Amino acid sequence: MELGIVAAFVYGILALIGGIIGYVLASSKISLLSGSISGLLLIIAAFLQLQGQIWGLFVAAFITAALVVFFSLRLAKTRKFMPSGLMIILGVLALILMVNQMVGVK
Incomplete structure (x- = not known):
């Protein structure tokens, strides 16, 4: 299994859980x-x-790139690392893995 697939799945789970936590809190x-x-x-x-x-x-x-932009704007506005900063870091890592997989696609 390619790492880009794992990255998309994990980042999707984190976004889903983050939305639920945002609603609860x-x-x-x-x-x-x-x-x-x-x-x-x-x-x-x-x-x-x-x-x-x-x-x-x-x-x-x-979708990952759009979320990274969204969370970057949110971090600039709130200046709070959680959850925006964490989602930016994880999103950029996921995006790197996805782009790396794209480069390998022929």
């Missing part, structure tokens, strides 16, 4: 909705990659 429906949608899309993209659908990798990379 702050009653943020936006956090629940955005975390659930982005997390589920990343998990679906990972499963598509497992089934040999190359475009799943591109979907996962696009």
Whole structure:
């Protein structure tokens, strides 16, 4: 199994759990909705990659890049490392693994 697939799946799980935690701790429906949608899309993209659908990798990379930008803007606004800083670091690592897998796709 490629590391890009694992990265998409793990980052999707983290986004999903983060949305749920945001709802529980702050009653943020936006956090629940955005975390659930982005997390589920990343998990679906990972499963598509497992089934040999190359475009799943591109979907996962696009969603991850969008989340990194979102969390970067949020970190700049709030100046709080958690959860934005952690999600940026993990998102960049996941994106590196996905792009590395894309380079290997022929």
